Amino acid sequence: MSRYITRLRVRRTYRLNGAPVGEDRKLKRLYHESMTISLDGRTDNATVYLGQFILIEGDDDDNPFVAQLLKLYYDDSGKKKTALVQWFVRMCEIPHNKRKLLGRDSHPQEIFYYHDRSCDNEVDAETILSAVQIEFVSPEAPFPEGKSKDVLFVKLLWDTKAFRALSSEIMQPPLSPKSPPPPSRRPPARVLPTPDLTVMKRATMSGALIRGSMSTGKLISEAESLHSASKLSAAKALSARRRSRATSGPHVRKKLDLYKILDEPKGTGKTLTSKLNTSPTGRISISIRLTPLTEPFSPAKQENDGESNEFFGLQPLEEPPLSTGRTPRKREATPRRASLRGQTAEEDNEDSPVLTAPTPRSKRKSAQLVSSRIRKQLNLLGNKDDLQSDGEDGDDDDDCFVPTKIDLQSSSDEEVEAKMDSEDELVVKRRRGSRTPRSTEKTHTSARTPRKTPSKKNAPATPRTPRTPRHATPSIPSRSAPARKPGNVLEEARARLHVSSVPESLPCREQEFQDIYNFVESKVIDGTGGCMYISGVPGTGKTATVHEVIRSLQQASEQDEIPQFRFIEINGMKMTDPHQAYVQILQKLTDQKATPDHAAALLEKRFSAPAPKKETTVLLVDELDLLWTRKQNVMYNLFDWPTRRNARLVVLTIANTMDLPERIMINRVASRLGLTRMSFQPYTFKQLQQIITSRLNRVKAFEEDALQLVSRKVAALSGDARRCLDICRRATEICEHSAGLQKGSGLVAMSHVMETLDEMFSSSYITAIRCASLQEQLFLRAVIAEFRRLGLEEATFQQVFVQHQALCRVEGLQPASVSEGLAVCQRLGSCRLLLLEGSRLDLLLRIRLNVSQDDVLYALKAD
């Protein structure tokens, strides 16, 4: 759970600075231009200014939300600090199905300008974590190489439908790194769409760091106009505020979409660290996250280009690790490091007393483990100095390291840079040590993987389960020769009649379809949650109908008629244990792997925390009855989440029995499930007929009568559409076979259907008895005789055997020995014509018939 501590671990205090720079009378707001974030126990503060790019705390601590700060003000109650932001989205926040639209692999550090008017852009200012550096890259230009992991790149705009080029009006390369956001507007620099020379130059030179935190007036004005267009109504704002106040932690979420592309490690240094985080090391992430914040304001920025050059000279180390082993890379690192040592050693030594000073917080074991591991790794460098200082670094990381020291004006910027460098490098080291690069295909590197510190979010990529071969893609090998296509009418019909073939439409379930559609649609539009219970015997199209509903809803959302939503499906039969439901839901929602308990906790958090940009999740729970546990907590949670205000979860449950809620659920579960129920009646023969006809879709393969016979027969028995289709399929086979023998119409006729029905529905017992050997038949007869004599439905083998021998004599056969008789009895037992006890009982074995006596007599008489 270490990743969820960012807020809990370090308490931040927020203060809006200075006198209000503006006032909105209508809304009674006083606008401020900067906010100071101070961390508990530290003297130095960080300040964010308007127009700066900031990180905002979200669900995913590896990838906090990115935004640009537009306004800062106290809300009308005068107590709550509120920030107005322009959102940016990461690739992982974009819905899966849309990611393809990008048409290329996204850069790990790439973010997109988020343009969605429906999105709430007012956040609690206290969720701001720190500033971040964003660089604007023109769409044609390549991503700059060798940049720090902390820098994010913006290339395109994402308007929830498509990626578009970011016009220069909206996004402008920030110019002056130092100037606080001026209320006065700067003239917009002419940049895009043609690649801006200056930008290009800066990007490629890589020495010059463009401080993305600065904003221009143009930018603000644009964003502001955007905001005013979508300005929340006062009431809505109020409710939003109320909502956020109601929750304990002011978590801000842009979107529920936590999806994390595993192949795409988010490149910020912070991400790297937090991926390895155990709870104690979680502090590292803070330290690094906050470093960029300080940079823009370091007074000696400009002259420091030399240092930053050197600093960034190391950056290639941080490129996503390659498949090469760790060691060579490290060696490569050594000389550079050593060259830096001169600068850093002193500083480190200076700092170390402070940093290593015992803090009240006890070091956890895993923290010690991590630091010792780091030390060990650094040992490889063979540099004693390094060992020492890095050890300190490790300690310092474990200590609640805070960026504040950097803000201390006393420490020179040079030191800061060097410090950062060593930290960064440390991060790289750690990452190399504990996280196998995703590109290693089969090599099982990283023996020193900390088993105790699994980063669950990217389990397949990280060695969370070091035992499983990584990157095992579940797939069936593809065939060398392509499958043959159906050749004639009957084969075509057979293919269409296969249950698996998806029909163009689902006939006969229009009403149910409409009901479910309306239910889900209304919930999606309203952004609320709810449960629905769908029951019906097997083969009545429950799952198919729900899938159909989802398919058309997805179409609707693609055409922008309804908001986006996620669809997740779990099946009680497809898991080994009810609690696996959590794991599967979590995995499908966010691609993380977790233990059931952990997954439950994560989901709980996810569904109870508010988030402005969250999309509705539609969860289909098939075979609900199998999720039953003694305490019923799985069911309880599934039905409880939708009732949470911020969950936006729609749960559709499917089971076979109509009264399942009453039968197996305890009251509090049944009550949460609610009364939205729907029952799928078994198909009538007309419906079945219609289903077959619509599936065949003008492929003429059946005679009308034959179809009617099938559907009537199935409707009378079960109303199971699967059965119906299977029978039809078998009938085409029989037809095909018989057509080869004699001249027929080529259509499936009554006779074929009759034959099929016989084959499928006739009891095999009678045939089996007829085909049994004489002794077996006699034995069955003896069993009946004995039953009649006793007047019971049960007899011991000894008793039956006496009868058997008598019957043998009557038939003029040599009486069987006991061994033979027992063998006969066992054979009948193995076919389940007889029900037997264990053969250990020998003569006292009790025998019962598994067929009715009449059936046996009928079968024997006709013989």
Add this chain to the structure above:
Amino acid sequence: MTSKRKSTALTEAQCVSLAQKILRERLCQQRLPEQPVGLESQYRHLLELLKRTAVHGESNSVLIVGPRGAGKTMLLGCVLRELMNLKEVLKNVLQVELNGLLQTDDKIALKEITRQLHLENVVGDKVFGSFAENLAFLLEALKSGDKSRSRPVLFILDEFDLFAHHKNQTLLYNLLDVSQSAQAPVAVVGLTCRLDVLELLEKRVKSRFSHRQIHLLNPLSFTQYVEAVGSQLSLPQDFPHPKFCDEWNRSVTKLCEDKSVEELLRRQFNSSKDFRSLYMLLFLAVIRVSPSHSTLRESDLLEASRLISADSKANILHGLSVLELCLIIAMKHLNDTYDGEPFNFQMVHNEFTKFIQRKSHTIHKFEKPVVMKAFEHLVELEMVRAVDSATGKVQREYQLMRLMLEHGQVMEALQKYPQCPTDVKQWALSAFA
């Protein structure tokens, strides 16, 4: 073993051992027959079905149901042999074979499937991951496939009924669900001897099963049966020693026409129609052939039949002492008197002493502990069994027992018992002798 060059010089002994080798191979069912006997329509049905899966990528499920020894595995083996001969199929099909007796739960079964499919979470021969992971992985793998592209997978589930006893029938549900949905093409072939196997399936699982059942219930007539015997025993035409082969085959034909052999075969046929027990009989006969009599004779068959149909308990009775035999007879009388009610040692001893008193001149008088010892030996042989297992409370003499022998078995054993005293025999026939 022999090469063509030497074939003319084959000695009689070599011929015999070669013939035995061929027949043994056949009778022990180590080699599939050329063509399944009497199962043509089933063969065609199954072949068509599997061919459609292999060639068209159509998913299917089928059950092959038949009593033990009916040739289910043999049928499937023949079908697969023919299927794999098709060039189009050979490299395109994956096979997974499971046995309900080996894969006793879904966890083991899943590992085995994953292993046999060589999915990517298999390293060497080891399957990694937990049960849940394996299941998710396999399902994901199957889901990722589609009808036209992925290789069809044949799942062969031997002892299918045992899979139905797994928890929730998860494996069956998932396999059958795949076979009913647009995923990787699979064919699920179940082999079972239970006729009521469908009743074992849970309703959801049942709904997903295609209800195709191939029944192997051989309606063989006796003449077909005898023909099968003949064909099974005759040597192939390409036997290296044609003269020996002819001689052998002629003797087999003659054997099949023999009256006593026919009677023997009919008896076997009446008792069981399956070929496995027949092969057992023929096997015992074939191994009796030796260079001294190089053809199969009726006496060999008779002897084999005697061995096969011998009653196991009657055989044990032959090895008992006279005292033990007397006790058995006493118990039989008790059974007759009390109509099968259980008895105790004291009652048996009383019965026995009554007999001794009457016939004191012929039978040695035994002390009670000796009789007790003999009785205990019988208990050990399980000729006599305690009624309930709670043995602790009751004194051994008074513990209730049951005789585990049939009346007929006792009489038969007495007839064959070597040098049985006539008094004892008479006593066995009548309680008052």
